[in-house]
Amino acid sequence: MPLDREVPTPTPRFPVNLAAPDLTRWRIGNTGIAGVHSFAADAAGPHLLVTALIHGNEIAGAILLDRLLRATLTPRRGRITLALANLDAFARFQPEDPTASRFIDEDMNRVWEEHVLDGSGRTAELRRARELRPVVDQADVVLDLHSMLWPSDPLILTGRSAQAAALGVAIGLPPTVVADDGHTGGRRLIDYHRLAEPAPGRGALLVEAGQHWEAATVATMEGCFRQLAGRLGLLAPVAALPPGRLAHVTRTVTAQTDNFAFLRDYRGGEVIAERNTLIALDGEAEIRTPHDDCLLVMPSPRTLRGHTAVRLAQFD
Template sequence: MVRVIDPIELVAPDIEPYRHGNTGIEHVGSITADEPGPHVLVNALMHGNELCGAVALDFLVRHGIRPRRGRLTLSFCNVAAYATFDPRSPAASRYVDEDMNRVWSPAVLDSPRDSAELRRARQLRPLFESADFLLDLHSMQNPTAPLMLCGRTSRGERLARAVGFPAWIVADGGHASGRRLIDHGRFADPDGDAIALLAECGQHWRRDTGPVAVETTLRFLLATGCIDAADAAPWLPGGERPDPCLVEVTDTVTVGSDAFTFSEPYLGMEIIPAAGTVIASDGGRPVRTPYDDCILIMPSRRLSRGQTAVRLGRLRP
Protein backbone atom coordinates (compact mmCIF):
# COMPACT_ATOMS: atom_id res chain seq x y z
CA MET A 1 0.00 0.00 0.00
CA VAL A 2 1.19 3.51 -0.85
CA ARG A 3 1.99 5.50 2.29
CA VAL A 4 -0.24 8.55 2.77
CA ILE A 5 1.95 11.62 3.27
CA ASP A 6 -0.58 14.42 2.93
CA PRO A 7 -4.00 14.79 4.58
CA ILE A 8 -7.03 14.24 2.36
CA GLU A 9 -9.04 17.45 2.77
CA LEU A 10 -10.82 17.52 -0.60
CA VAL A 11 -13.90 15.39 -1.20
CA ALA A 12 -13.92 13.48 -4.47
CA PRO A 13 -17.16 14.50 -6.27
CA ASP A 14 -19.55 11.89 -7.57
CA ILE A 15 -19.24 12.14 -11.35
CA GLU A 16 -21.67 9.34 -12.17
CA PRO A 17 -24.42 11.89 -13.00
CA TYR A 18 -22.17 13.14 -15.82
CA ARG A 19 -21.58 9.73 -17.39
CA HIS A 20 -23.96 9.99 -20.32
CA GLY A 21 -23.51 13.65 -21.28
CA ASN A 22 -24.62 14.65 -24.76
CA THR A 23 -21.57 14.14 -26.98
CA GLY A 24 -21.58 10.39 -27.51
CA ILE A 25 -18.50 10.14 -25.29
CA GLU A 26 -19.03 9.10 -21.69
CA HIS A 27 -18.34 11.78 -19.06
CA VAL A 28 -18.19 14.56 -21.65
CA GLY A 29 -20.87 17.24 -21.95
CA SER A 30 -21.11 20.22 -24.29
CA ILE A 31 -23.32 23.32 -24.53
CA THR A 32 -23.52 25.62 -27.57
CA ALA A 33 -24.62 29.23 -27.15
CA ASP A 34 -26.85 31.11 -29.57
CA GLU A 35 -24.09 33.62 -30.26
CA PRO A 36 -21.14 32.32 -32.32
CA GLY A 37 -17.72 31.99 -30.78
CA PRO A 38 -14.83 29.61 -30.14
CA HIS A 39 -14.95 26.06 -28.83
CA VAL A 40 -13.70 26.25 -25.24
CA LEU A 41 -12.90 23.00 -23.44
CA VAL A 42 -12.09 22.42 -19.78
CA ASN A 43 -10.58 19.04 -18.96
CA ALA A 44 -10.38 17.36 -15.55
CA LEU A 45 -8.92 14.11 -14.23
CA MET A 46 -6.05 13.58 -16.63
CA HIS A 47 -4.76 11.85 -13.51
CA GLY A 48 -7.26 10.00 -11.36
CA ASN A 49 -5.84 11.21 -8.05
CA GLU A 50 -6.07 14.93 -8.93
CA LEU A 51 -9.47 15.80 -7.53
CA CYS A 52 -9.55 19.56 -8.03
CA GLY A 53 -10.51 19.41 -11.70
CA ALA A 54 -13.55 17.29 -10.91
CA VAL A 55 -14.42 19.77 -8.15
CA ALA A 56 -14.27 22.66 -10.65
CA LEU A 57 -16.35 20.97 -13.36
CA ASP A 58 -18.93 19.85 -10.81
CA PHE A 59 -19.07 23.47 -9.58
CA LEU A 60 -19.72 24.82 -13.09
CA VAL A 61 -22.60 22.42 -13.66
CA ARG A 62 -24.19 22.86 -10.23
CA HIS A 63 -24.06 26.67 -10.53
CA GLY A 64 -25.42 26.75 -14.06
CA ILE A 65 -22.40 28.31 -15.77
CA ARG A 66 -23.22 28.33 -19.49
CA PRO A 67 -21.47 29.84 -22.50
CA ARG A 68 -22.61 33.25 -23.70
CA ARG A 69 -20.99 32.60 -27.06
CA GLY A 70 -19.45 29.65 -28.84
CA ARG A 71 -19.34 26.16 -27.37
CA LEU A 72 -18.29 25.02 -23.88
CA THR A 73 -17.27 21.41 -23.35
CA LEU A 74 -16.50 19.81 -19.99
CA SER A 75 -14.60 16.52 -19.99
CA PHE A 76 -13.75 14.10 -17.22
CA CYS A 77 -10.73 12.36 -18.66
CA ASN A 78 -9.27 9.32 -16.88
CA VAL A 79 -12.47 8.16 -15.22
CA ALA A 80 -11.20 4.58 -14.93
CA ALA A 81 -8.35 5.72 -12.70
CA TYR A 82 -10.60 8.10 -10.76
CA ALA A 83 -12.99 5.22 -10.00
CA THR A 84 -10.19 3.55 -8.03
CA PHE A 85 -9.54 6.58 -5.78
CA ASP A 86 -9.15 5.48 -2.16
CA PRO A 87 -8.29 8.05 0.55
CA ARG A 88 -6.26 5.35 2.32
CA SER A 89 -3.95 5.10 -0.71
CA PRO A 90 -4.66 8.21 -2.80
CA ALA A 91 -1.58 8.27 -5.03
CA ALA A 92 -2.34 4.78 -6.37
CA SER A 93 -5.17 6.12 -8.56
CA ARG A 94 -2.94 8.38 -10.68
CA TYR A 95 -3.44 6.04 -13.64
CA VAL A 96 -4.46 2.47 -14.49
CA ASP A 97 -1.64 1.42 -16.85
CA GLU A 98 0.42 4.51 -17.70
CA ASP A 99 0.59 8.27 -17.29
CA MET A 100 -2.13 9.64 -19.55
CA ASN A 101 -0.38 12.99 -19.87
CA ARG A 102 2.60 11.44 -21.65
CA VAL A 103 0.81 9.83 -24.62
CA TRP A 104 -0.15 12.87 -26.71
CA SER A 105 2.12 12.42 -29.72
CA PRO A 106 1.03 10.90 -33.06
CA ALA A 107 3.80 8.31 -32.70
CA VAL A 108 2.11 6.99 -29.55
CA LEU A 109 -1.54 7.64 -30.37
CA ASP A 110 -1.24 6.00 -33.80
CA SER A 111 0.92 3.11 -32.61
CA PRO A 112 -0.27 -0.47 -31.99
CA ARG A 113 0.37 -0.02 -28.27
CA ASP A 114 -2.57 -0.58 -25.95
CA SER A 115 -3.44 0.58 -22.44
CA ALA A 116 -6.48 1.87 -20.59
CA GLU A 117 -5.12 5.40 -20.92
CA LEU A 118 -4.40 5.10 -24.63
CA ARG A 119 -7.87 3.78 -25.36
CA ARG A 120 -9.40 6.77 -23.58
CA ALA A 121 -6.96 9.22 -25.21
CA ARG A 122 -7.84 7.90 -28.67
CA GLN A 123 -11.53 8.27 -27.85
CA LEU A 124 -11.08 11.88 -26.70
CA ARG A 125 -8.55 12.91 -29.36
CA PRO A 126 -11.03 14.23 -32.00
CA LEU A 127 -12.83 16.25 -29.34
CA PHE A 128 -9.62 17.80 -28.00
CA GLU A 129 -8.40 18.52 -31.52
CA SER A 130 -11.61 20.46 -32.22
CA ALA A 131 -11.04 22.88 -29.31
CA ASP A 132 -9.88 26.43 -29.94
CA PHE A 133 -9.04 26.97 -26.25
CA LEU A 134 -8.34 24.19 -23.76
CA LEU A 135 -7.68 24.30 -20.01
CA ASP A 136 -6.27 21.13 -18.46
CA LEU A 137 -6.74 21.12 -14.68
CA HIS A 138 -4.11 19.41 -12.53
CA SER A 139 -2.66 19.42 -9.03
CA MET A 140 0.78 18.70 -7.56
CA GLN A 141 2.56 16.39 -5.14
CA ASN A 142 3.97 19.20 -3.00
CA PRO A 143 2.26 22.24 -1.43
CA THR A 144 3.73 24.49 -4.11
CA ALA A 145 2.21 27.82 -5.11
CA PRO A 146 -0.30 27.31 -7.96
CA LEU A 147 1.13 27.55 -11.49
CA MET A 148 -0.15 28.10 -15.02
CA LEU A 149 1.89 26.23 -17.64
CA CYS A 150 1.65 27.86 -21.07
CA GLY A 151 3.95 25.76 -23.26
CA ARG A 152 6.39 27.48 -25.61
CA THR A 153 4.13 29.61 -27.82
CA SER A 154 3.78 33.36 -27.45
CA ARG A 155 0.00 33.03 -27.81
CA GLY A 156 -0.05 30.63 -24.85
CA GLU A 157 1.83 33.16 -22.78
CA ARG A 158 -0.55 35.94 -23.80
CA LEU A 159 -3.60 33.92 -22.82
CA ALA A 160 -2.05 32.94 -19.49
CA ARG A 161 -1.40 36.62 -18.76
CA ALA A 162 -4.97 37.47 -19.77
CA VAL A 163 -6.34 34.82 -17.41
CA GLY A 164 -4.20 36.47 -14.74
CA PHE A 165 -4.33 33.62 -12.24
CA PRO A 166 -2.44 31.75 -10.84
CA ALA A 167 0.27 34.29 -10.12
CA TRP A 168 3.08 32.13 -11.54
CA ILE A 169 3.23 31.37 -15.28
CA VAL A 170 5.69 28.72 -16.44
CA ALA A 171 6.81 28.51 -20.08
CA ASP A 172 8.24 25.06 -20.77
CA GLY A 173 8.41 22.34 -23.38
CA GLY A 174 7.29 19.32 -21.38
CA HIS A 175 8.99 16.05 -20.49
CA ALA A 176 11.42 13.61 -22.04
CA SER A 177 9.15 10.73 -21.02
CA GLY A 178 6.29 11.72 -23.32
CA ARG A 179 4.14 14.52 -24.70
CA ARG A 180 1.49 16.33 -22.68
CA LEU A 181 -1.94 17.26 -23.99
CA ILE A 182 -1.02 20.96 -24.08
CA ASP A 183 1.86 20.07 -26.44
CA HIS A 184 -0.37 18.11 -28.83
CA GLY A 185 -1.02 19.07 -32.43
CA ARG A 186 -2.09 22.62 -33.19
CA PHE A 187 -1.88 23.67 -29.53
CA ALA A 188 1.92 23.67 -29.83
CA ASP A 189 2.25 24.37 -33.55
CA PRO A 190 4.21 27.65 -33.89
CA ASP A 191 1.95 28.60 -36.80
CA GLY A 192 -1.27 27.36 -35.18
CA ASP A 193 -4.05 29.32 -33.54
CA ALA A 194 -5.40 26.93 -30.89
CA ILE A 195 -4.19 27.42 -27.32
CA ALA A 196 -3.95 24.98 -24.42
CA LEU A 197 -2.98 25.85 -20.85
CA LEU A 198 -2.26 23.52 -17.93
CA ALA A 199 -3.13 24.72 -14.43
CA GLU A 200 -1.38 23.19 -11.43
CA CYS A 201 -3.80 24.27 -8.71
CA GLY A 202 -1.93 23.26 -5.56
CA GLN A 203 -1.23 20.12 -3.55
CA HIS A 204 -3.45 17.22 -4.66
CA TRP A 205 -5.72 16.92 -1.63
CA ARG A 206 -5.50 20.22 0.21
CA ARG A 207 -8.76 22.04 0.81
CA ASP A 208 -7.73 25.25 -0.97
CA THR A 209 -6.79 23.43 -4.19
CA GLY A 210 -10.46 23.08 -5.14
CA PRO A 211 -11.25 26.82 -4.91
CA VAL A 212 -8.06 27.59 -6.88
CA ALA A 213 -9.27 25.28 -9.67
CA VAL A 214 -12.69 26.96 -9.66
CA GLU A 215 -11.24 30.48 -9.81
CA THR A 216 -8.74 29.51 -12.52
CA THR A 217 -11.52 27.99 -14.62
CA LEU A 218 -13.82 30.97 -14.28
CA ARG A 219 -11.03 33.38 -15.19
CA PHE A 220 -10.11 31.19 -18.18
CA LEU A 221 -13.73 31.25 -19.40
CA LEU A 222 -13.73 35.04 -19.03
CA ALA A 223 -10.44 35.48 -20.88
CA THR A 224 -11.62 33.35 -23.80
CA GLY A 225 -14.91 35.26 -24.08
CA CYS A 226 -16.98 32.20 -23.25
CA ILE A 227 -18.76 33.90 -20.33
CA ASP A 228 -19.26 37.47 -19.15
CA ALA A 229 -17.98 39.12 -15.99
CA ALA A 230 -21.43 39.04 -14.40
CA ASP A 231 -21.52 35.25 -14.75
CA ALA A 232 -18.35 34.79 -12.70
CA ALA A 233 -18.56 37.75 -10.28
CA PRO A 234 -20.45 35.97 -7.47
CA TRP A 235 -17.62 33.47 -7.04
CA LEU A 236 -14.51 35.55 -7.65
CA PRO A 237 -12.68 37.38 -4.86
CA GLY A 238 -12.90 41.14 -4.89
CA GLY A 239 -10.01 43.40 -5.83
CA GLU A 240 -7.39 43.11 -8.51
CA ARG A 241 -5.01 40.19 -8.70
CA PRO A 242 -1.31 41.13 -9.00
CA ASP A 243 0.26 40.78 -12.42
CA PRO A 244 1.61 37.24 -12.91
CA CYS A 245 5.33 36.48 -12.91
CA LEU A 246 6.63 34.42 -15.83
CA VAL A 247 9.34 31.79 -15.39
CA GLU A 248 11.01 30.42 -18.50
CA VAL A 249 12.25 26.85 -18.13
CA THR A 250 15.79 26.48 -19.46
CA ASP A 251 16.67 22.98 -18.28
CA THR A 252 14.80 19.80 -17.44
CA VAL A 253 16.56 17.41 -15.09
CA THR A 254 15.63 13.84 -16.02
CA VAL A 255 16.42 11.01 -13.63
CA GLY A 256 19.26 8.95 -15.08
CA SER A 257 19.87 6.38 -12.36
CA ASP A 258 18.13 4.37 -9.67
CA ALA A 259 19.75 6.51 -6.97
CA PHE A 260 18.50 10.07 -7.43
CA THR A 261 18.19 12.18 -4.28
CA PHE A 262 17.63 15.89 -3.68
CA SER A 263 20.02 17.76 -1.41
CA GLU A 264 17.16 19.43 0.45
CA PRO A 265 13.42 18.75 0.84
CA TYR A 266 12.51 21.17 -1.94
CA LEU A 267 8.81 21.93 -2.47
CA GLY A 268 9.04 24.07 -5.61
CA MET A 269 9.58 27.71 -6.60
CA GLU A 270 12.68 27.99 -4.41
CA ILE A 271 15.16 30.50 -5.83
CA ILE A 272 18.75 29.26 -5.56
CA PRO A 273 21.00 32.35 -5.46
CA ALA A 274 24.34 31.00 -6.71
CA ALA A 275 25.19 29.18 -9.93
CA GLY A 276 26.84 25.82 -9.34
CA THR A 277 24.87 25.01 -6.20
CA VAL A 278 24.36 21.26 -5.82
CA ILE A 279 20.64 20.55 -5.62
CA ALA A 280 20.69 16.78 -6.13
CA SER A 281 22.75 13.67 -6.71
CA ASP A 282 21.96 11.32 -9.60
CA GLY A 283 23.79 8.06 -9.03
CA GLY A 284 26.62 9.95 -7.37
CA ARG A 285 26.77 12.65 -10.06
CA PRO A 286 26.08 16.12 -8.64
CA VAL A 287 23.24 18.10 -10.22
CA ARG A 288 24.07 21.81 -10.10
CA THR A 289 22.17 24.99 -10.83
CA PRO A 290 23.32 26.43 -14.19
CA TYR A 291 23.02 30.14 -13.28
CA ASP A 292 22.36 32.55 -10.44
CA ASP A 293 18.79 32.94 -9.11
CA CYS A 294 17.72 29.59 -10.54
CA ILE A 295 14.10 28.66 -9.79
CA LEU A 296 13.21 25.04 -9.01
CA ILE A 297 9.89 24.06 -10.59
CA MET A 298 7.84 21.12 -9.33
CA PRO A 299 10.51 18.83 -7.85
CA SER A 300 9.11 15.33 -8.04
CA ARG A 301 8.66 12.64 -5.44
CA ARG A 302 8.50 10.02 -8.21
CA LEU A 303 12.23 9.72 -8.82
CA SER A 304 12.39 6.80 -11.22
CA ARG A 305 14.74 6.51 -14.19
CA GLY A 306 13.56 8.44 -17.27
CA GLN A 307 11.13 10.66 -15.36
CA THR A 308 11.44 14.40 -14.79
CA ALA A 309 13.04 15.16 -11.42
CA VAL A 310 12.76 18.95 -11.58
CA ARG A 311 12.71 21.79 -14.07
CA LEU A 312 15.01 24.78 -13.76
CA GLY A 313 14.00 28.27 -14.82
CA ARG A 314 14.63 31.98 -14.57
CA LEU A 315 12.32 34.94 -14.29
CA ARG A 316 11.47 36.70 -17.53
CA PRO A 317 9.90 40.15 -17.86
Protein backbone atom coordinates in the same frame (compact mmCIF):
# COMPACT_ATOMS: atom_id res chain seq x y z
CA MET B 1 34.81 12.69 1.67
CA PRO B 2 31.42 12.18 -0.01
CA LEU B 3 28.94 15.02 0.09
CA ASP B 4 26.08 14.69 2.52
CA ARG B 5 22.70 14.15 0.97
CA GLU B 6 19.25 13.22 2.11
CA VAL B 7 18.54 9.51 2.31
CA PRO B 8 15.44 8.70 0.21
CA THR B 9 12.45 7.95 2.38
CA PRO B 10 9.08 6.41 1.60
CA THR B 11 6.51 8.74 0.10
CA PRO B 12 4.70 10.43 3.00
CA ARG B 13 0.98 9.96 3.43
CA PHE B 14 -0.49 13.37 2.76
CA PRO B 15 -3.95 13.93 4.24
CA VAL B 16 -6.98 13.65 1.97
CA ASN B 17 -9.02 16.71 2.90
CA LEU B 18 -11.47 16.46 0.01
CA ALA B 19 -14.28 13.99 -0.61
CA ALA B 20 -14.35 12.49 -4.09
CA PRO B 21 -17.50 13.64 -5.92
CA ASP B 22 -20.16 11.23 -7.15
CA LEU B 23 -19.84 11.51 -10.94
CA THR B 24 -22.45 8.89 -11.78
CA ARG B 25 -24.86 11.38 -13.32
CA TRP B 26 -22.13 12.85 -15.53
CA ARG B 27 -20.67 9.64 -16.96
CA ILE B 28 -22.86 9.53 -20.07
CA GLY B 29 -22.22 13.11 -21.21
CA ASN B 30 -24.21 15.02 -23.82
CA THR B 31 -21.82 14.72 -26.77
CA GLY B 32 -21.75 11.01 -27.56
CA ILE B 33 -18.44 10.74 -25.67
CA ALA B 34 -18.60 9.41 -22.12
CA GLY B 35 -17.95 12.07 -19.47
CA VAL B 36 -17.90 14.95 -21.98
CA HIS B 37 -20.47 17.74 -21.68
CA SER B 38 -20.64 20.69 -24.06
CA PHE B 39 -22.57 23.96 -23.84
CA ALA B 40 -22.87 26.38 -26.77
CA ALA B 41 -24.18 29.92 -27.17
CA ASP B 42 -26.05 31.20 -30.20
CA ALA B 43 -23.32 33.78 -30.79
CA ALA B 44 -20.08 32.62 -32.38
CA GLY B 45 -16.93 32.57 -30.28
CA PRO B 46 -14.01 30.45 -29.17
CA HIS B 47 -14.33 26.87 -27.97
CA LEU B 48 -12.85 26.33 -24.49
CA LEU B 49 -12.21 22.74 -23.42
CA VAL B 50 -11.68 22.18 -19.68
CA THR B 51 -10.26 18.78 -18.76
CA ALA B 52 -10.01 17.14 -15.36
CA LEU B 53 -8.95 13.68 -14.18
CA ILE B 54 -6.21 13.16 -16.75
CA HIS B 55 -4.82 11.56 -13.58
CA GLY B 56 -7.52 9.64 -11.76
CA ASN B 57 -6.40 10.59 -8.25
CA GLU B 58 -6.41 14.36 -8.88
CA ILE B 59 -9.95 14.79 -7.65
CA ALA B 60 -9.88 18.57 -7.16
CA GLY B 61 -10.53 19.05 -10.88
CA ALA B 62 -13.44 16.60 -10.75
CA ILE B 63 -14.93 18.56 -7.85
CA LEU B 64 -14.79 21.76 -9.91
CA LEU B 65 -16.32 20.16 -13.01
CA ASP B 66 -19.06 18.59 -10.89
CA ARG B 67 -19.78 22.06 -9.47
CA LEU B 68 -19.88 23.65 -12.94
CA LEU B 69 -22.11 20.92 -14.34
CA ARG B 70 -24.58 21.31 -11.48
CA ALA B 71 -24.71 25.03 -12.22
CA THR B 72 -25.51 24.38 -15.92
CA LEU B 73 -23.10 26.66 -17.75
CA THR B 74 -24.62 29.17 -20.18
CA PRO B 75 -21.91 30.73 -22.34
CA ARG B 76 -22.42 34.27 -23.63
CA ARG B 77 -20.77 33.25 -26.91
CA GLY B 78 -18.82 30.34 -28.28
CA ARG B 79 -18.72 26.98 -26.54
CA ILE B 80 -17.50 25.53 -23.22
CA THR B 81 -16.82 21.79 -23.05
CA LEU B 82 -16.09 19.98 -19.78
CA ALA B 83 -14.34 16.62 -20.02
CA LEU B 84 -13.87 14.10 -17.21
CA ALA B 85 -10.93 12.24 -18.67
CA ASN B 86 -9.76 9.08 -16.90
CA LEU B 87 -13.03 7.98 -15.34
CA ASP B 88 -11.92 4.35 -15.00
CA ALA B 89 -8.88 5.31 -12.93
CA PHE B 90 -10.96 7.72 -10.87
CA ALA B 91 -13.40 4.88 -10.10
CA ARG B 92 -10.56 3.17 -8.22
CA PHE B 93 -9.83 6.17 -5.98
CA GLN B 94 -9.58 5.26 -2.30
CA PRO B 95 -8.64 7.83 0.37
CA GLU B 96 -6.69 5.10 2.18
CA ASP B 97 -4.31 4.77 -0.79
CA PRO B 98 -4.92 7.93 -2.82
CA THR B 99 -1.94 7.74 -5.17
CA ALA B 100 -2.76 4.25 -6.49
CA SER B 101 -5.47 5.50 -8.86
CA ARG B 102 -3.29 7.91 -10.85
CA PHE B 103 -3.74 5.68 -13.91
CA ILE B 104 -4.58 2.10 -14.86
CA ASP B 105 -1.89 1.11 -17.39
CA GLU B 106 0.15 4.23 -18.12
CA ASP B 107 0.29 7.97 -17.54
CA MET B 108 -2.46 9.51 -19.65
CA ASN B 109 -0.48 12.74 -19.88
CA ARG B 110 2.32 11.11 -21.89
CA VAL B 111 0.36 9.71 -24.85
CA TRP B 112 -0.57 12.83 -26.84
CA GLU B 113 1.64 12.25 -29.85
CA GLU B 114 0.17 11.42 -33.24
CA HIS B 115 2.16 8.27 -33.87
CA VAL B 116 1.24 7.01 -30.39
CA LEU B 117 -2.45 7.80 -30.76
CA ASP B 118 -2.47 6.28 -34.25
CA GLY B 119 -0.35 3.30 -33.21
CA SER B 120 -1.15 -0.21 -32.06
CA GLY B 121 -1.07 0.39 -28.31
CA ARG B 122 -4.08 -0.92 -26.39
CA THR B 123 -3.74 0.51 -22.90
CA ALA B 124 -6.74 1.86 -21.03
CA GLU B 125 -5.32 5.37 -21.20
CA LEU B 126 -4.68 5.21 -24.94
CA ARG B 127 -8.21 4.00 -25.58
CA ARG B 128 -9.60 6.90 -23.58
CA ALA B 129 -7.30 9.45 -25.25
CA ARG B 130 -8.53 8.25 -28.64
CA GLU B 131 -12.13 8.70 -27.47
CA LEU B 132 -11.34 12.26 -26.37
CA ARG B 133 -9.29 13.17 -29.41
CA PRO B 134 -12.22 14.44 -31.55
CA VAL B 135 -13.20 17.05 -28.98
CA VAL B 136 -9.55 18.05 -28.47
CA ASP B 137 -9.34 18.53 -32.24
CA GLN B 138 -12.32 20.90 -32.10
CA ALA B 139 -11.10 23.08 -29.21
CA ASP B 140 -9.44 26.47 -29.61
CA VAL B 141 -8.23 26.75 -26.01
CA VAL B 142 -7.65 23.97 -23.48
CA LEU B 143 -7.44 24.36 -19.71
CA ASP B 144 -6.09 21.12 -18.26
CA LEU B 145 -6.62 20.93 -14.48
CA HIS B 146 -4.00 19.21 -12.34
CA SER B 147 -2.74 19.14 -8.76
CA MET B 148 0.55 18.13 -7.13
CA LEU B 149 1.69 15.58 -4.57
CA TRP B 150 4.64 17.51 -3.17
CA PRO B 151 4.45 21.01 -1.63
CA SER B 152 4.66 23.65 -4.35
CA ASP B 153 3.31 27.05 -5.23
CA PRO B 154 0.61 26.86 -7.93
CA LEU B 155 1.70 27.54 -11.50
CA ILE B 156 0.67 27.35 -15.15
CA LEU B 157 2.65 25.28 -17.66
CA THR B 158 2.40 26.28 -21.32
CA GLY B 159 4.86 24.15 -23.27
CA ARG B 160 6.77 26.26 -25.81
CA SER B 161 3.71 27.97 -27.33
CA ALA B 162 4.21 31.74 -27.23
CA GLN B 163 0.45 32.20 -27.55
CA ALA B 164 -0.26 29.97 -24.57
CA ALA B 165 2.39 31.76 -22.52
CA ALA B 166 0.84 35.15 -23.31
CA LEU B 167 -2.60 33.85 -22.37
CA GLY B 168 -1.32 32.40 -19.08
CA VAL B 169 0.38 35.68 -18.18
CA ALA B 170 -2.78 37.64 -19.07
CA ILE B 171 -5.13 35.72 -16.76
CA GLY B 172 -2.77 36.12 -13.79
CA LEU B 173 -3.90 33.09 -11.74
CA PRO B 174 -1.78 31.29 -10.76
CA PRO B 175 0.69 34.17 -11.04
CA THR B 176 3.68 32.03 -12.10
CA VAL B 177 3.70 30.87 -15.74
CA VAL B 178 6.35 28.43 -16.94
CA ALA B 179 7.26 27.75 -20.57
CA ASP B 180 8.86 24.30 -20.83
CA ASP B 181 9.65 21.39 -23.14
CA GLY B 182 7.57 18.78 -21.33
CA HIS B 183 8.86 15.31 -20.46
CA THR B 184 11.14 12.81 -22.15
CA GLY B 185 8.57 10.08 -21.45
CA GLY B 186 5.94 11.40 -23.88
CA ARG B 187 3.80 14.36 -24.86
CA ARG B 188 1.26 15.95 -22.55
CA LEU B 189 -2.16 17.06 -23.68
CA ILE B 190 -0.94 20.66 -23.90
CA ASP B 191 1.85 19.48 -26.25
CA TYR B 192 -0.61 17.87 -28.70
CA HIS B 193 0.33 19.16 -32.13
CA ARG B 194 -2.92 20.99 -32.88
CA LEU B 195 -2.81 22.89 -29.59
CA ALA B 196 0.89 23.72 -29.73
CA GLU B 197 1.04 24.96 -33.33
CA PRO B 198 1.04 28.76 -33.81
CA ALA B 199 -2.51 29.35 -35.00
CA PRO B 200 -4.55 32.47 -34.16
CA GLY B 201 -6.69 32.16 -31.03
CA ARG B 202 -5.29 28.81 -30.04
CA GLY B 203 -3.45 27.68 -26.90
CA ALA B 204 -3.34 25.15 -24.09
CA LEU B 205 -2.67 25.73 -20.40
CA LEU B 206 -1.89 23.12 -17.77
CA VAL B 207 -2.65 24.53 -14.34
CA GLU B 208 -0.94 22.88 -11.39
CA ALA B 209 -3.28 24.40 -8.85
CA GLY B 210 -1.74 23.22 -5.58
CA GLN B 211 -1.42 20.05 -3.57
CA HIS B 212 -3.75 17.12 -4.12
CA TRP B 213 -6.79 16.86 -1.90
CA GLU B 214 -6.87 20.41 -0.54
CA ALA B 215 -9.80 22.87 -0.74
CA ALA B 216 -7.45 25.71 -1.70
CA THR B 217 -6.53 23.78 -4.83
CA VAL B 218 -10.16 23.65 -5.98
CA ALA B 219 -10.47 27.40 -5.33
CA THR B 220 -7.39 28.13 -7.44
CA MET B 221 -8.76 25.99 -10.28
CA GLU B 222 -12.09 27.81 -10.20
CA GLY B 223 -10.43 31.21 -10.11
CA CYS B 224 -8.25 30.28 -13.08
CA PHE B 225 -11.26 29.01 -15.03
CA ARG B 226 -13.30 32.15 -14.29
CA GLN B 227 -10.44 34.44 -15.31
CA LEU B 228 -9.89 32.52 -18.55
CA ALA B 229 -13.57 32.18 -19.50
CA GLY B 230 -14.12 35.87 -18.76
CA ARG B 231 -11.12 36.95 -20.82
CA LEU B 232 -12.32 34.85 -23.75
CA GLY B 233 -15.77 36.45 -23.49
CA LEU B 234 -17.46 33.11 -22.81
CA LEU B 235 -18.75 34.07 -19.35
CA ALA B 236 -19.26 37.36 -17.53
CA PRO B 237 -15.90 39.04 -16.89
CA VAL B 238 -14.49 38.99 -13.38
CA ALA B 239 -12.20 41.53 -11.77
CA ALA B 240 -8.87 41.45 -13.59
CA LEU B 241 -5.77 40.36 -11.71
CA PRO B 242 -2.22 41.67 -12.14
CA PRO B 243 -0.50 39.86 -15.00
CA GLY B 244 1.52 36.79 -14.18
CA ARG B 245 5.27 36.42 -14.41
CA LEU B 246 6.78 34.23 -17.13
CA ALA B 247 9.75 31.94 -16.63
CA HIS B 248 11.44 29.76 -19.25
CA VAL B 249 12.82 26.36 -18.37
CA THR B 250 16.55 26.29 -19.04
CA ARG B 251 17.15 22.70 -17.98
CA THR B 252 14.93 19.70 -17.33
CA VAL B 253 16.67 17.38 -14.91
CA THR B 254 15.84 13.73 -15.60
CA ALA B 255 17.14 11.19 -13.09
CA GLN B 256 19.82 9.01 -14.69
CA THR B 257 20.18 6.68 -11.71
CA ASP B 258 18.04 5.20 -8.96
CA ASN B 259 20.02 7.23 -6.44
CA PHE B 260 18.82 10.74 -7.22
CA ALA B 261 18.58 12.83 -4.05
CA PHE B 262 18.24 16.52 -3.25
CA LEU B 263 20.61 17.90 -0.65
CA ARG B 264 17.72 19.36 1.33
CA ASP B 265 13.96 19.75 1.14
CA TYR B 266 13.02 22.16 -1.62
CA ARG B 267 9.58 23.58 -2.26
CA GLY B 268 8.29 24.13 -5.78
CA GLY B 269 8.45 27.83 -6.58
CA GLU B 270 11.58 28.37 -4.50
CA VAL B 271 14.20 30.61 -6.13
CA ILE B 272 17.90 29.85 -5.65
CA ALA B 273 19.77 33.15 -5.69
CA GLU B 274 23.23 32.11 -6.93
CA ARG B 275 24.25 30.17 -10.02
CA ASN B 276 26.31 26.99 -9.55
CA THR B 277 24.56 26.17 -6.27
CA LEU B 278 24.66 22.42 -5.67
CA ILE B 279 21.08 21.21 -5.13
CA ALA B 280 21.17 17.46 -5.78
CA LEU B 281 23.23 14.40 -6.57
CA ASP B 282 22.29 11.88 -9.25
CA GLY B 283 24.49 8.98 -8.26
CA GLU B 284 27.84 10.78 -8.22
CA ALA B 285 26.82 13.46 -10.73
CA GLU B 286 26.25 16.94 -9.33
CA ILE B 287 23.13 18.94 -10.19
CA ARG B 288 23.81 22.67 -9.96
CA THR B 289 21.79 25.77 -10.75
CA PRO B 290 22.77 27.07 -14.22
CA HIS B 291 22.10 30.75 -13.50
CA ASP B 292 21.28 33.26 -10.76
CA ASP B 293 17.68 33.49 -9.51
CA CYS B 294 16.93 29.94 -10.55
CA LEU B 295 13.27 28.92 -10.16
CA LEU B 296 12.70 25.33 -9.03
CA VAL B 297 9.68 23.94 -10.86
CA MET B 298 7.95 21.04 -9.09
CA PRO B 299 10.96 19.26 -7.53
CA SER B 300 10.14 15.62 -6.79
CA PRO B 301 11.97 14.24 -3.73
CA ARG B 302 11.17 10.67 -4.85
CA THR B 303 12.37 10.33 -8.43
CA LEU B 304 12.84 7.08 -10.32
CA ARG B 305 15.41 6.72 -13.08
CA GLY B 306 14.08 8.15 -16.34
CA HIS B 307 11.61 10.47 -14.61
CA THR B 308 11.71 14.25 -14.25
CA ALA B 309 13.27 15.29 -10.94
CA VAL B 310 12.98 19.05 -11.32
CA ARG B 311 12.86 21.73 -13.98
CA LEU B 312 15.13 24.75 -13.61
CA ALA B 313 13.78 28.01 -14.97
CA GLN B 314 14.70 31.67 -15.40
CA PHE B 315 12.28 34.59 -15.21
CA ASP B 316 12.07 37.00 -18.14
